[in-house]
Amino acid sequence: MNTFKKIYCRIFQNCFKLVIPVLPYRTPEILKSTSLISHVCKDNHISKVMVITDFTVHQLGILNRMCEHLDHHSIEYVIYDKTVANPTSDNVEDARNLYLSSNCQALIGFGGGSSMDCAKAVGARLARCKKPLSKMEGILKIWKKLPLLICVPTTAGTGSETTLAAVIVDSKTRHKYAINDFYLIPDYAVLDPKPTLSLPPFITACTGMDALTHAIEAYIGNSTTKKTREYALKATKLIFENIYKVYEDGNDLEARSNMLDAAYYAGHAFTVSYVGYVHAIAHSLGGKYNIAHGLANATLLDVVLKQYGDSVYKKLYEMALYCGICNAKDSYKVGAERFIEQITLMKKYFGISSTFSELKKSDIHELALYADHEANPLYPVPVLWDVKELEKVYDLVVED
CATH class of the missing domain: 1.20.1090.10 (Dehydroquinate synthase-like - alpha domain)
Structure with missing residues (x-):
C-alpha cells in the first residue's frame, strides 16, 4: 500500500x-431460554411478532418450543423461512413486506448469522422505509430506532446476537456488504443451548x-x-x-x-x-x-x-x-x-x-x-x- x-x-x-x-455501545439483555420470549413480548405489549428463519430450522421443528410458549400466552406470530445462507436484499424486502402486511410489532431472528442479519436488515428497512438497503452500507447510516429485536442463535459462531452489524448480499450484483449501526444491536439475545442440539x-x-x-x-x-x-x-x-x-x-x-x-x-x-x-x-x-x-x-x-x-x-x-x-x-x-x-x-x-x-x-x-x-x-x-x-x-x- x-x-x-x-x-x-x-x-x-x-x-x-x-x-x-463516548460511542453509544450497549449489550443486549441476555435470556437463557426461548420460553422467556413470550414474557418479553407481554412486558412490551406486543401481540404479534415476525419470526425470521431459514427453511431447515423451520422444517426440523427447532422453532416449536418457542412457538408453543407464544401460543400459550396468546401471542400471534408470522414465520418467514426463506432466508438463504448469505442473506440477500430480496430476502430482506420479502420479509419486510410480509411484516407490514401482517401488522407485526416486533422481530425475532431465529437461526444462524444469516437469519439474524436478515432480521436486523428488515428492522433497518422498517425504521428507514424510504432509504434503500444499499444506501445503508458502511457505518452509522440508520440513525433511527428499530422495532423490538430478539435474536436466537442456533449456532455458536457469528455473534450476530450482540453485534451492531448485518451483512447482506445485493441480489443483483452479488456484492456482499456490511451495515454497521448502534441501532442494529438486538434488544435481547437468547443464549439457549437447546436450539443448537440439531x-x-x-x-x-x-x-x-x-x-x-x-x-x-x-x-x-x-x-x-x-x-x-x-x-x-x-x-x-x-x-x-x-x-x-x-x-x-x-x-x-x-x-x-x-x-x-x-x-x-x-x-x-x-x-x-x-x-x-x-x-x-x-x-x-x-x-x-x-x-x-x-x-x-x-x-x-x-x-x-x-x-x-x-x-x-x-x-x-x-x-x-x-x-x-x-x-x-x-x-x-x-x-x-x-x-x-x-x-x-x-x-x-x-x-x-x-x-x-x-x-x-x-x-x-x-x-x-x-x-x-x-x-x-x-x-x-x-x-x-x-x-x-x-x-x-x-x-x-x-x-x-
Missing part, C-alpha cells in the same frame, strides 16, 4: 479509536471457528480496549476447551452453552474493536460463490495470520499463553507459531480444507477490490494491504 493511503487509513482508524469511549458436527465446527476468528481479529487489531481484550481472550479459551467436545458429542449441553458464551464474548469484542482481512476476504468469497461465512473464515484464518508475520507475534503469544498453548519462557515467535499451528490442526481434525474449489484465478482481482473496499480504511488491521497484496492471499487459497 502506498504511503499516502497508509497515512489516511491509520488516521481514520485512530480517530475512530479515540471516540470509542446442528451437524461440520457446521458446529465451522461456526465455532467463525467465533474464534472474531475473537482473534478483535484482539490483534489496533483498536482494542481493556474490555474487548478480556472478552476476546475469554472467548478464545472457551472455544479451545469446548469446540472438540461439541463436535464429538452434539448433546453436551454444558459445552454448547460454553460455546454460545464464547460466541457472545467474541461478538462483543469485534463489535467494538472490529475485525480484519480474514473477514474482508471471506465476505468477498461468500458474495461471489455463496460460500458459508463460517467455512470461509475457518479456511482463511491460519493463512492470513501467517501472512501478517511478526507484526502479530506478541499478541498471538499472549493469546497462546492465556490458553495454555505455550509457556512464559517461549519467545513471541514460538508462542505465535504454536497458536497458529493449533488452528491448522483444528482445521485438519474437522476436515476443513485450506483452499477453495470454487475460487477462480480470473476472479481474484475483482474479489481483492471488494476486500480492499470493505477493509480499508475501516478495519484496524495489524498490517495494511492494498489490492495487490490482498491478491497474494487469494493466490494461496486457490486450488491448483
Whole structure:
C-alpha cells in the first residue's frame, strides 16, 4: 500500500479509536431460554411478532418450543423461512413486506448469522422505509430506532446476537456488504443451548471457528480496549476447551452453552474493536460463490495470520499463553507459531480444507477490490494491504 493511503487509513482508524469511549455501545439483555420470549413480548405489549428463519430450522421443528410458549400466552406470530445462507436484499424486502402486511410489532431472528442479519436488515428497512438497503452500507447510516429485536442463535459462531452489524448480499450484483449501526444491536439475545442440539458436527465446527476468528481479529487489531481484550481472550479459551467436545458429542449441553458464551464474548469484542482481512476476504468469497461465512473464515484464518508475520507475534503469544498453548519462557515467535499451528490442526481434525474449489484465478482481482473496499480504511488491521497484496492471499487459497 502506498504511503499516502497508509497515512489516511491509520488516521481514520485512530480517530475512530479515540471516540470509542463516548460511542453509544450497549449489550443486549441476555435470556437463557426461548420460553422467556413470550414474557418479553407481554412486558412490551406486543401481540404479534415476525419470526425470521431459514427453511431447515423451520422444517426440523427447532422453532416449536418457542412457538408453543407464544401460543400459550396468546401471542400471534408470522414465520418467514426463506432466508438463504448469505442473506440477500430480496430476502430482506420479502420479509419486510410480509411484516407490514401482517401488522407485526416486533422481530425475532431465529437461526444462524444469516437469519439474524436478515432480521436486523428488515428492522433497518422498517425504521428507514424510504432509504434503500444499499444506501445503508458502511457505518452509522440508520440513525433511527428499530422495532423490538430478539435474536436466537442456533449456532455458536457469528455473534450476530450482540453485534451492531448485518451483512447482506445485493441480489443483483452479488456484492456482499456490511451495515454497521448502534441501532442494529438486538434488544435481547437468547443464549439457549437447546436450539443448537440439531446442528451437524461440520457446521458446529465451522461456526465455532467463525467465533474464534472474531475473537482473534478483535484482539490483534489496533483498536482494542481493556474490555474487548478480556472478552476476546475469554472467548478464545472457551472455544479451545469446548469446540472438540461439541463436535464429538452434539448433546453436551454444558459445552454448547460454553460455546454460545464464547460466541457472545467474541461478538462483543469485534463489535467494538472490529475485525480484519480474514473477514474482508471471506465476505468477498461468500458474495461471489455463496460460500458459508463460517467455512470461509475457518479456511482463511491460519493463512492470513501467517501472512501478517511478526507484526502479530506478541499478541498471538499472549493469546497462546492465556490458553495454555505455550509457556512464559517461549519467545513471541514460538508462542505465535504454536497458536497458529493449533488452528491448522483444528482445521485438519474437522476436515476443513485450506483452499477453495470454487475460487477462480480470473476472479481474484475483482474479489481483492471488494476486500480492499470493505477493509480499508475501516478495519484496524495489524498490517495494511492494498489490492495487490490482498491478491497474494487469494493466490494461496486457490486450488491448483
